Amino acid sequence: MNDVAVFWWVLSALAVAFVLVDWKHAPIDATMHIGFVLIVAFMGPLGLLLYVLTVREPLPHTHAQYIAPLWKQVVGSTFHCVAGDSVGIVGAALITSYLRVPMLPGLLIEYGAGFSVGWLIFQALFMKNMVGGSYKKALASMFMPEWLSMNGVMAGMALVMVVWVKWQPTAGIPNHVRFWFMMSMALIAGAIIAYPINWWLVSHGRKHGLMSTAKEADHEDLAQAQKARVRAPNNGRPLAPPGRIIAMHHHDPSATRVVPYAPAIVMWSIGLLAATFLVALWIGYGI
Numbered sequence: 001m002n003d004v005a006v007f008w009w010v011l012s013a014l015a016v017a018f019v020l021v022d023w024k025h026a027p028i029d030a031t032m033h034i035g036f037v038l039i040v041a042f043m044g045p046l047g048l049l050l051y052v053l054t055v056r057e058p059l060p061h062t063h064a065q066y067i068a069p070l071w072k073q074v075v076g077s078t079f080h081c082v083a084g085d086s087v088g089i090v091g092a093a094l095i096t097s098y099l100r101v102p103m104l105p106g107l108l109i110e111y112g113a114g115f116s117v118g119w120l121i122f123q124a125l126f127m128k129n130m131v132g133g134s135y136k137k138a139l140a141s142m143f144m145p146e147w148l149s150m151n152g153v154m155a156g157m158a159l160v161m162v163v164w165v166k167w168q169p170t171a172g173i174p175n176h177v178r179f180w181f182m183m184s185m186a187l188i189a190g191a192i193i194a195y196p197i198n199w200w201l202v203s204h205g206r207k208h209g210l211m212s213t214a215k216e217a218d219h220e221d222l223a224q225a226q227k228a229r230v231r232a233p234n235n236g237r238p239l240a241p242p243g244r245i246i247a248m249h250h251h252d253p254s255a256t257r258v259v260p261y262a263p264a265i266v267m268w269s270i271g272l273l274a275a276t277f278l279v280a281l282w283i284g285y286g287i
Contacts, residue, residue, distance in 0.1 A: 001168070005181035012044035012184070019051060026055045027063050027214040031126040032076060035083035042086060042187045050075060055210060064212040070202070073209025078198040080208075081149040082191045084122025088113035089157060090183055097174045103162065107280060111154050119146040130208065144261060145207040148269040152194030155272040160186035162280045193272060200265045 019026075019040050023033065036055065040047035054072040057063040067073070092113035096106035123146045124138040131137040164182045165172040171182040201207035 001181075002177055005177045008044055008181055008184065009177070012041055012047075015040045015044055015048035018048060022056065025057050026051070027057065027212055028055055028067075028076075029211060029213055031122070032080060032210065035080045035122070038083040038086065039079045039187075039191075042184045043191075044184065046188060050079075057214070061214070063214040067210045067212055070199075070209075074195060074199045074202050076210035077202045077207050078149070078191055078195050080122065081118060081146065081194060081198065082153055082187065084118035085114040085150050085153045085190070086157075086187050087122075088115070088117030089154070091117075093161070093183070094174050097172055097179070103165075104277070104280060107154075107158050107162075107277065110158075111150075114154060115147065115150045118150055119143060127208070145201050148201065148261075148265065149194050149197050149207070151269040151273040152197045153190035155276040156188075156190035156193035157186040158276045159279060160189045162276075162283050166283050197265065197269055200262070204262075206261070 016037060019037055026033065026036070028036075032055075036047075036051055040051055043050070054075045055067060057066060067076070089110045092110040093106070095101075096109055101109065119139070119142065123142040124135060127142065128135050128138040131141055161182060164185070168178060168182075170176050171178040173179055198207060202209050
Protein backbone atom coordinates (compact mmCIF):
# COMPACT_ATOMS: atom_id res chain seq x y z
CA MET A 1 0.00 0.00 0.00
CA ASN A 2 2.85 2.39 0.77
CA ASP A 3 4.28 1.92 -2.73
CA VAL A 4 0.88 2.62 -4.28
CA ALA A 5 0.48 5.76 -2.18
CA VAL A 6 3.94 7.05 -3.11
CA PHE A 7 3.33 6.35 -6.80
CA TRP A 8 -0.01 8.15 -6.61
CA TRP A 9 1.57 11.25 -5.11
CA VAL A 10 4.33 11.27 -7.70
CA LEU A 11 1.65 11.27 -10.39
CA SER A 12 -0.22 14.00 -8.50
CA ALA A 13 2.89 16.18 -8.36
CA LEU A 14 3.42 15.76 -12.10
CA ALA A 15 -0.24 16.58 -12.73
CA VAL A 16 -0.02 19.78 -10.68
CA ALA A 17 3.16 20.78 -12.54
CA PHE A 18 1.34 20.33 -15.85
CA VAL A 19 -1.60 22.50 -14.75
CA LEU A 20 0.73 25.27 -13.55
CA VAL A 21 2.72 25.24 -16.78
CA ASP A 22 -0.47 24.99 -18.83
CA TRP A 23 -2.17 27.91 -17.00
CA LYS A 24 -2.74 30.08 -20.09
CA HIS A 25 -4.59 27.30 -21.92
CA ALA A 26 -7.43 27.39 -19.39
CA PRO A 27 -8.82 30.96 -19.51
CA ILE A 28 -10.88 30.76 -16.31
CA ASP A 29 -10.94 33.14 -13.36
CA ALA A 30 -8.18 32.96 -10.76
CA THR A 31 -10.40 31.42 -8.08
CA MET A 32 -11.36 28.51 -10.31
CA HIS A 33 -7.75 28.10 -11.36
CA ILE A 34 -6.69 27.82 -7.73
CA GLY A 35 -9.53 25.37 -7.22
CA PHE A 36 -8.35 23.17 -10.08
CA VAL A 37 -4.78 23.20 -8.78
CA LEU A 38 -6.02 21.97 -5.39
CA ILE A 39 -8.27 19.38 -7.01
CA VAL A 40 -5.50 18.06 -9.25
CA ALA A 41 -3.15 17.94 -6.27
CA PHE A 42 -5.52 15.59 -4.47
CA MET A 43 -7.11 13.75 -7.37
CA GLY A 44 -3.90 13.25 -9.30
CA PRO A 45 -4.39 11.72 -12.77
CA LEU A 46 -8.18 11.80 -12.39
CA GLY A 47 -8.11 15.51 -11.60
CA LEU A 48 -5.82 16.16 -14.57
CA LEU A 49 -8.14 14.23 -16.88
CA LEU A 50 -11.13 16.29 -15.77
CA TYR A 51 -9.10 19.48 -16.14
CA VAL A 52 -8.36 18.61 -19.76
CA LEU A 53 -11.92 17.50 -20.51
CA THR A 54 -13.66 20.47 -18.91
CA VAL A 55 -11.60 23.67 -19.00
CA ARG A 56 -8.46 23.27 -21.12
CA GLU A 57 -9.08 25.01 -24.43
CA PRO A 58 -8.54 22.44 -27.21
CA LEU A 59 -8.23 25.02 -30.00
CA PRO A 60 -7.79 28.80 -30.00
CA HIS A 61 -10.98 30.87 -29.69
CA THR A 62 -13.12 27.91 -28.64
CA HIS A 63 -13.06 28.11 -24.85
CA ALA A 64 -16.55 29.57 -24.28
CA GLN A 65 -18.11 26.89 -26.46
CA TYR A 66 -15.93 24.16 -24.95
CA ILE A 67 -17.12 24.78 -21.39
CA ALA A 68 -20.78 25.27 -22.37
CA PRO A 69 -22.18 21.72 -21.78
CA LEU A 70 -24.05 21.46 -18.51
CA TRP A 71 -21.99 18.51 -17.23
CA LYS A 72 -18.83 20.63 -17.50
CA GLN A 73 -20.52 23.52 -15.75
CA VAL A 74 -21.44 21.15 -12.93
CA VAL A 75 -17.88 19.78 -12.73
CA GLY A 76 -16.65 23.35 -12.28
CA SER A 77 -19.25 24.06 -9.61
CA THR A 78 -18.46 20.83 -7.77
CA PHE A 79 -14.72 21.39 -7.90
CA HIS A 80 -15.07 24.94 -6.64
CA CYS A 81 -16.97 23.62 -3.64
CA VAL A 82 -14.70 20.62 -3.06
CA ALA A 83 -11.52 22.71 -3.29
CA GLY A 84 -12.68 25.11 -0.59
CA ASP A 85 -14.18 22.44 1.64
CA SER A 86 -11.12 20.22 1.35
CA VAL A 87 -8.82 22.95 2.67
CA GLY A 88 -10.87 23.14 5.86
CA ILE A 89 -11.52 19.40 6.16
CA VAL A 90 -7.93 18.28 5.60
CA GLY A 91 -6.57 21.06 7.79
CA ALA A 92 -8.92 20.11 10.62
CA ALA A 93 -8.14 16.40 10.11
CA LEU A 94 -4.45 17.16 10.60
CA ILE A 95 -5.11 18.96 13.86
CA THR A 96 -7.60 16.44 15.25
CA SER A 97 -5.28 13.55 14.35
CA TYR A 98 -2.30 15.11 16.12
CA LEU A 99 -4.46 15.90 19.16
CA ARG A 100 -5.99 12.40 19.09
CA VAL A 101 -9.52 13.75 19.09
CA PRO A 102 -12.07 10.88 19.11
CA MET A 103 -13.57 10.01 15.77
CA LEU A 104 -17.07 11.49 16.04
CA PRO A 105 -16.03 14.86 17.55
CA GLY A 106 -13.25 14.92 14.97
CA LEU A 107 -15.72 14.52 12.12
CA LEU A 108 -17.87 17.32 13.51
CA ILE A 109 -14.84 19.62 13.74
CA GLU A 110 -13.81 18.73 10.19
CA TYR A 111 -17.34 19.39 8.96
CA GLY A 112 -17.42 22.80 10.62
CA ALA A 113 -13.98 23.74 9.30
CA GLY A 114 -14.79 22.58 5.77
CA PHE A 115 -18.05 24.47 5.65
CA SER A 116 -16.51 27.62 7.13
CA VAL A 117 -13.65 27.78 4.64
CA GLY A 118 -15.89 26.88 1.71
CA TRP A 119 -18.66 29.35 2.58
CA LEU A 120 -16.78 32.30 4.10
CA ILE A 121 -13.80 32.30 1.75
CA PHE A 122 -14.19 30.30 -1.46
CA GLN A 123 -17.84 31.17 -2.00
CA ALA A 124 -18.73 34.48 -0.34
CA LEU A 125 -15.34 36.25 -0.39
CA PHE A 126 -13.99 35.09 -3.73
CA MET A 127 -17.35 35.24 -5.50
CA LYS A 128 -18.82 38.43 -4.01
CA ASN A 129 -18.65 40.18 -7.39
CA MET A 130 -21.54 37.96 -8.43
CA VAL A 131 -23.77 40.03 -6.15
CA GLY A 132 -22.33 43.44 -6.84
CA GLY A 133 -19.31 43.25 -4.54
CA SER A 134 -21.24 42.93 -1.29
CA TYR A 135 -19.69 40.35 1.05
CA LYS A 136 -22.72 40.45 3.36
CA LYS A 137 -25.09 39.77 0.48
CA ALA A 138 -22.79 37.03 -0.80
CA LEU A 139 -22.86 35.31 2.59
CA ALA A 140 -26.65 35.23 2.54
CA SER A 141 -27.08 34.12 -1.07
CA MET A 142 -24.39 31.43 -0.99
CA PHE A 143 -25.17 29.85 2.37
CA MET A 144 -27.69 27.28 1.13
CA PRO A 145 -25.83 26.20 -2.03
CA GLU A 146 -22.61 25.75 -0.09
CA TRP A 147 -24.33 23.91 2.76
CA LEU A 148 -26.16 21.48 0.47
CA SER A 149 -23.04 20.78 -1.56
CA MET A 150 -20.84 20.53 1.54
CA ASN A 151 -23.12 17.84 2.96
CA GLY A 152 -22.40 15.70 -0.08
CA VAL A 153 -18.66 16.34 0.07
CA MET A 154 -18.47 15.50 3.77
CA ALA A 155 -20.67 12.42 3.37
CA GLY A 156 -18.31 10.92 0.80
CA MET A 157 -15.12 11.93 2.58
CA ALA A 158 -16.22 10.88 6.06
CA LEU A 159 -17.38 7.46 4.91
CA VAL A 160 -14.04 6.73 3.25
CA MET A 161 -12.02 8.07 6.20
CA VAL A 162 -13.97 6.16 8.85
CA VAL A 163 -13.83 2.83 7.02
CA TRP A 164 -10.20 3.27 5.96
CA VAL A 165 -8.87 4.15 9.42
CA LYS A 166 -10.77 1.20 10.88
CA TRP A 167 -9.17 -1.05 8.24
CA GLN A 168 -5.70 0.53 8.44
CA PRO A 169 -5.11 2.49 11.67
CA THR A 170 -1.86 3.95 10.30
CA ALA A 171 -3.96 5.90 7.80
CA GLY A 172 -5.04 8.11 10.68
CA ILE A 173 -1.46 9.27 11.33
CA PRO A 174 -0.71 12.54 9.45
CA ASN A 175 3.01 11.88 9.04
CA HIS A 176 2.28 8.57 7.32
CA VAL A 177 1.96 8.42 3.54
CA ARG A 178 -1.22 6.37 3.90
CA PHE A 179 -2.94 9.33 5.56
CA TRP A 180 -2.50 11.48 2.46
CA PHE A 181 -3.45 8.69 0.09
CA MET A 182 -6.62 8.13 2.13
CA MET A 183 -7.41 11.85 1.98
CA SER A 184 -7.01 11.78 -1.77
CA MET A 185 -9.43 8.89 -2.17
CA ALA A 186 -11.82 10.50 0.31
CA LEU A 187 -11.84 13.72 -1.69
CA ILE A 188 -12.66 11.81 -4.86
CA ALA A 189 -15.55 10.11 -3.08
CA GLY A 190 -16.76 13.46 -1.78
CA ALA A 191 -16.74 14.96 -5.26
CA ILE A 192 -18.70 12.01 -6.66
CA ILE A 193 -21.38 12.31 -3.98
CA ALA A 194 -21.57 16.11 -4.32
CA TYR A 195 -21.86 16.05 -8.12
CA PRO A 196 -25.62 15.23 -8.35
CA ILE A 197 -26.37 17.91 -5.77
CA ASN A 198 -24.40 20.47 -7.76
CA TRP A 199 -26.17 19.34 -10.92
CA TRP A 200 -29.49 20.35 -9.38
CA LEU A 201 -28.08 23.62 -8.02
CA VAL A 202 -26.50 24.69 -11.32
CA SER A 203 -29.32 23.57 -13.58
CA HIS A 204 -31.85 25.40 -11.39
CA GLY A 205 -29.87 28.62 -11.25
CA ARG A 206 -28.86 28.30 -7.62
CA LYS A 207 -25.11 28.02 -8.19
CA HIS A 208 -22.65 29.26 -10.78
CA GLY A 209 -20.75 26.99 -13.12
CA LEU A 210 -17.63 27.68 -15.14
CA MET A 211 -16.94 30.98 -16.84
CA SER A 212 -14.52 31.88 -19.58
CA THR A 213 -12.23 34.88 -19.29
CA ALA A 214 -11.05 34.58 -22.90
CA LYS A 215 -11.33 37.94 -24.64
CA GLU A 216 -12.86 36.35 -27.72
CA ALA A 217 -15.53 34.53 -25.73
CA ASP A 218 -19.01 35.43 -26.91
CA HIS A 219 -20.85 34.94 -23.64
CA GLU A 220 -24.26 35.71 -25.05
CA ASP A 221 -23.88 32.89 -27.56
CA LEU A 222 -22.69 30.64 -24.74
CA ALA A 223 -25.68 31.63 -22.66
CA GLN A 224 -28.01 30.78 -25.52
CA ALA A 225 -26.35 27.39 -25.87
CA GLN A 226 -26.81 26.73 -22.17
CA LYS A 227 -30.39 27.94 -22.15
CA ALA A 228 -31.67 24.72 -23.65
CA ARG A 229 -29.85 22.68 -21.01
CA VAL A 230 -31.44 24.35 -17.99
CA ARG A 231 -34.18 22.21 -16.52
CA ALA A 232 -37.56 23.85 -16.14
CA PRO A 233 -40.54 23.42 -13.83
CA ASN A 234 -43.53 21.53 -15.25
CA ASN A 235 -44.26 23.63 -18.33
CA GLY A 236 -41.02 22.62 -20.01
CA ARG A 237 -39.84 26.17 -20.63
CA PRO A 238 -36.27 27.07 -19.62
CA LEU A 239 -36.03 27.84 -15.95
CA ALA A 240 -33.84 30.91 -16.22
CA PRO A 241 -33.06 33.51 -18.88
CA PRO A 242 -29.88 33.35 -20.97
CA GLY A 243 -26.69 33.50 -18.93
CA ARG A 244 -28.16 32.25 -15.68
CA ILE A 245 -25.72 29.40 -15.35
CA ILE A 246 -22.82 31.76 -15.91
CA ALA A 247 -24.36 34.59 -13.91
CA MET A 248 -20.87 35.72 -12.95
CA HIS A 249 -20.68 37.39 -16.36
CA HIS A 250 -23.66 39.55 -15.51
CA HIS A 251 -22.84 40.21 -11.84
CA ASP A 252 -26.49 40.35 -10.85
CA PRO A 253 -27.95 36.89 -10.28
CA SER A 254 -30.68 38.40 -8.13
CA ALA A 255 -32.18 39.95 -11.24
CA THR A 256 -33.24 36.55 -12.57
CA ARG A 257 -35.99 34.25 -11.41
CA VAL A 258 -34.99 31.02 -9.71
CA VAL A 259 -37.08 28.22 -8.26
CA PRO A 260 -37.26 27.53 -4.52
CA TYR A 261 -35.12 24.78 -3.09
CA ALA A 262 -36.89 21.49 -3.69
CA PRO A 263 -37.57 19.57 -0.46
CA ALA A 264 -36.21 16.45 -2.16
CA ILE A 265 -32.74 17.91 -2.76
CA VAL A 266 -32.58 19.30 0.78
CA MET A 267 -33.61 15.96 2.30
CA TRP A 268 -31.22 14.08 0.01
CA SER A 269 -28.32 16.28 1.13
CA ILE A 270 -29.18 15.96 4.83
CA GLY A 271 -29.91 12.24 4.52
CA LEU A 272 -26.52 11.49 2.96
CA LEU A 273 -24.72 13.26 5.77
CA ALA A 274 -26.84 11.66 8.49
CA ALA A 275 -26.30 8.19 7.01
CA THR A 276 -22.55 8.75 7.00
CA PHE A 277 -22.46 9.75 10.66
CA LEU A 278 -24.61 6.75 11.55
CA VAL A 279 -22.09 4.51 9.81
CA ALA A 280 -19.32 6.28 11.72
CA LEU A 281 -21.10 5.58 15.00
CA TRP A 282 -21.61 1.95 14.05
CA ILE A 283 -18.00 1.40 12.98
CA GLY A 284 -16.36 3.47 15.64
CA TYR A 285 -18.51 2.74 18.63
CA GLY A 286 -20.46 -0.38 17.72
CA ILE A 287 -23.78 1.42 18.16
